[in-house]
Amino acid sequence: MDETVASTATTSTLSTAIFGAADGLVATMALILATMGHGHKVVLLAVFGLLIAEGLGMAASEFLSDPTRDLKTATIMGTATSIAIVVPGVPWTFTSGATATVASCAIAFVLAGVIAKARPGGISTWFQTYGVLIAVSVIATLAGRLS
Numbered sequence: 001m002d003e004t005v006a007s008t009a010t011t012s013t014l015s016t017a018i019f020g021a022a023d024g025l026v027a028t029m030a031l032i033l034a035t036m037g038h039g040h041k042v043v044l045l046a047v048f049g050l051l052i053a054e055g056l057g058m059a060a061s062e063f064l065s066d067p068t069r070d071l072k073t074a075t076i077m078g079t080a081t082s083i084a085i086v087v088p089g090v091p092w093t094f095t096s097g098a099t100a101t102v103a104s105c106a107i108a109f110v111l112a113g114v115i116a117k118a119r120p121g122g123i124s125t126w127f128q129t130y131g132v133l134i135a136v137s138v139i140a141t142l143a144g145r146l147s
Contacts, residue, residue, distance in 0.1 A: 012073070013073070013076060014118060016062065016073050016076050016077050016080070017076050017077075017080040017118070018080075018115055018118050018119055019077065019080075020058055020062075020076065020077040020078065020079070020080030020081035020084070021080040021081065021083065021084040021111070021114075021115050022084070022115050022129070022132075023054070023058060023081055023084075024054060024055070024058070024080065024081035024082065024083070024084030024085040025084040025085075025088065025108060025111050025112065025115070025133065026132065026133060026136050027050055027054055027085065028047060028050060028084065028085045028088050028089060028108075029088060029104070029105070029108045029133065029136065029137050029140065030136050030137065030139070030140035031043075031046050031047065031050055031140070032046075032047070032088060032089065032092070032101070032104050033101070033137050033140040033141040033144055034140045034141070034143050034144030035144060036097075036100070036101050036144065037144060037145075039096060040092045040093075040095070040096035040097075040100060043089070043092045043096070043100070044089065044092050044093065047085065047086070047088075047089035047092065050085055051082055051085045051086060054081055054085060055078055055081050055082035055085055056078060058077050058078055058081040059074045059075065059077050059078025059079075059081070060074070060078075061077075062074040062077035062078070084111060087107055087111065088104045088107045088108050088111070089104070090107070091103035091104050091107070092104070105137075108133065108137075112129050112130055112133050113126075113129075115129055116128075116129035116130070
């Protein structure tokens with residue numbers, strides 16, 4: 001494989017992982033913040049449902065949208081999405097309320113940093129990554145207050 005093809009494949013793999021992780025993280029934090037007032041069982045069930053729907057759905061969508069039907073890329077998408085869904089939900093297995101919410105937000109903050117660092121570009125990618133996560137979190141929190 002020549003250097004250009006290898007570089008393109010690596011960029012594509014990284015882009016797929018970033019897309020999956022960002023999607024999973026944004027969806028999970030929106031879900032956690034929208035359901036946090038309903039108790040830890042509701043949050044855990046919602047995160048589990050999201051894992052099934054989003055983790056498998058993103059892998060399937062990647063597979064179906066890729067003309068080459070690359071199973072490796074679909075697996076990367078599904079794995080990155082699933083990790084970003086599960087990890088922020090972990091605190092809800094041990095605690096609930098403000099403690100679990102703060103822990104989930106701290107985990108999301110760290111994961112967003114990993115995503116921002118993996119994205120090409122300079123400081124603007126960090127602002128974009130955190131800006132999107134914060135904006136969606138605020139919207140989800142407000143939506144959660146409606147119920």
